[in-house]
Amino acid sequence: MKIALIGATGFVGTQLLKELLNRGHLVTAIARNTTKLAAQDGLTIQQADIFDVDAAAAIFAGHDVVLSSYNPGWTNPNIEQEFIKGSEAIQAATKKPASNG
Numbered sequence: 001m002k003i004a005l006i007g008a009t010g011f012v013g014t015q016l017l018k019e020l021l022n023r024g025h026l027v028t029a030i031a032r033n034t035t036k037l038a039a040q041d042g043l044t045i046q047q048a049d050i051f052d053v054d055a056a057a058a059i060f061a062g063h064d065v066v067l068s069s070y071n072p073g074w075t076n077p078n079i080e081q082e083f084i085k086g087s088e089a090i091q092a093a094t095k096k097p098a099s100n101g
Helices: 011-022 053-060 079-095
Strands: 002-006 026-031 043-047 065-068
Touching (some): 002 011, 011 026, 065 079
Parallel strands (some): 002 026, 002 065, 026 043
16 A cells, blocks of 8 residues: 655654554655655655645645644744644645646
8 A cells, every 4th residue: 555644753743654664565755855855765855844735745646545643833922822833734625636747
């Protein structure tokens, strides 16, 4: 299965990534800071801003599943509002057809 994983470098995302790769899935790891990710078989690394719905939709295209472990940061004073905004952007991107050009 081809899976897009948002938040692949976070507390939950790192564990999801490990399990998905161990199970033989092809994973596109999506993160704000991709320097935390090491190249490995079955892994595509993609830096992205999940608030950019068009860019996220383009990344999600061709994937069977989109998993989100998005977290705006535990020390973020606006964590609740940004989590809601991010979740809404991710949902919108999954529903939007990717641009053909």
